[in-house]
Amino acid sequence: MSNLRISGEGDDISGLLAMLGGITDPRKARGKIYSLSFMLASALVATLAGATGLREIGSRVADFGQDLLARLGAPFDHFTGRYRAPSEKAIRALFEKMDVAAVDAAFGAWLFAHAVWEPGEDIVLAMDAKVLRGAWSEGNKQVTLLSAMVHANGLVAGQVRVPDGTNEITQVAALLENLPDISGPVVATLDAVHTQHETAFLLVEHGIDYALTVKGNQPTLYRKTFEQTLPLLQKPPQHEVEERGHGRIKKWQAWTTEAKGIGFPEVATAAVIRRDEFDLKGIRVSREYAHILTSVAGNRATAAYIHRLIRGHWGIENEIHYPRDTAWREDANQTRTGNSPHTLASFRNLAIGIIRRNGIRKIKETLEYIAGDRDRVLPLLATACH
Template sequence: MPSCQPAPGMSTAPFDPERCDISSLLTMLGRVPDPRDPRGRIFSLSFVLAVTLVATLTGAKCLRELGSRIADLPQPLLVRLGAPFDHFHGIFRAPSEKTVRLLLKTIDVDALDLAFGAWLFAQATRAWGEQLAIAIDGKILRGAWSGENTQVRLLSAMLQGKGVVVAQVRVPDDTNEITQVADLVGKLPETLGRPAVTLDAVHTQHDTTDVVVKAGMDYVLTIKGNQPTLERQTFERILPLLQEPPHHEAEERGHGRIKKWRTWATNADGIDFPHAATAGVIRRDEFDLQGARVSREHALILTSAPGGRATAAYLHTHIRGHWGIENEIHYTRDTAWREDANPTYTGNTNHTLASFRNLAIGVIRLNQIRRIKETLEYIAADRYRALPLLVTACNGPTR
């Protein structure tokens, strides 16, 4: 089958964009509610959102850079994204920075997150028979202030193993992320089977576990000192296990260190916590290359998954996978787009920019590419390179 992928040595020479079918992406973008007045509207919503995504894929970090990168998009690429033709000047038009700025400020960002998340989820899980695991974690946009002493906070859900965000909500200024788990879970796309939802210790709350279990999913929680009675009960339950050989072991070598994980699991008898079925502990030892131990840590785990499913390997995989949301999403947005240094604060703009960065990371990862920053630099050198990524994400072979 012919491919629309440009040749590896190609710079900005035109190729045939009509062979690149990005209709799935454009259809999804067109379903987002349009906040603009229909009178005098020049550009379709899907087109403005599409060029914003492409500019984000070039590494544009702020509204000024978005406007500049959009203005530089070549004519054939604008045509493929849905640009209108300006008969007076004889060219296809691109939206101005002012147009993009106003749209990102006023758009229904909750609807935007729903559309992005559902589309990425559909692409990531096509014919994927593995048991799903979803990591939930919050992030503060440190450069974005919604008040004199209040920073913008977002709570996100990421597919473990895929590194794509499938749901996101804004945490209201007068509350914390614990109260928003129910809203986030309610916005997750419908899934098959019984996915695992991993959360850090701050979410070890009765209401949170009820929300997750009632949604047809299993929680996997880390237990720490914010719940001292629960921590003590869990520790007493797993303490005898530490005298046994580990039920699961894993080892990694890198960066001048040897890391070993040993995991034990048992039933949660005697632990007073809603829906708790299995308790476990993960011991993490770190050694230098000569074999001298540098550190040792223990993590106490509770899950609603029963023992037949919640093996020691299950606990190890899901707890380690949970921290992927920090490394693969939050850290990536900070390093590739300098998100924490962005002082944007008007309207929904800061949240909207984060949503576009999630979508950009998603389409890159769906193409089995892990080096996000290098990919943004690659696309910035040749804007045509963004188009095949969108095609492969939408229409690539079924896994």
């Protein structure tokens, strides 16, 4: 991996260790051998080395070299003359009891604070849920997590568990409370299941604009949006993009208009995006329409901007969900005890964020590179801290 350099004494990871150590420690004070920051840092490095579950985390930590253990803050055993590593049992017990809300809040705030932003750049958050298909709760329900990813850099800024017996719609408020402090314009993109009056009110009350796709689950709202945007399709597109790849030609055309007479909280703009797909001979094979309502208003609500918001929303699948499934085989993982499934997912989010902070796009290859020599992780962690 050409983006990574060989570790050295100058690799300062104290900021990361401080963040990890500041999370609520669920263990009793009596009998603790390892600091919380060391335990969590060890689990993070194991995750960055490709560990898919608690057994593999324990196995990789047991193989850490003495120098790496020392840099992570391991206790020194004067009887053996060596730094000590925690057992799988100790790591498992910690993950089961972790305060996942505190973990997600700390990880999200730390990643967000260390991200690089362009001056005046809007912060756009994609909010979407992921089911951990192999993990089941004590109530025999699949574990579902609702996350907020920053479009621009693929960092997870917040995540919450969807409680058994509810759905992701009910957890937007909890996710908003879990987000770090964000200054400047913020826009949230959500799919059609979240096109609800209550969700729009919540976002606006938090000072966040929304861009929501409207579908048949809201028939009256869909009809009004359709009627508002239908005349636009008789005019030249206000924005157009064409891409070629995988034996197909894809074309997106977008239009926007003022949202008049649509009864939805703080709605300012209605938009329609038409997506056509052609074969290489120019014969159309499919056509789809997306209807959008947004609180973004005025000169900001250009067709190009709304198109970028909607296309960027699906980045959470490619940037977060897909790597967690392919690099860490998340859907196949059957860890089920306590808060372990959620905690593991949070560490994968943090690992992805650290890799992206280093300007690296290839997640799986990076894990394989670190697995070959665990000390290679130190410059990765140091760069992410600064």
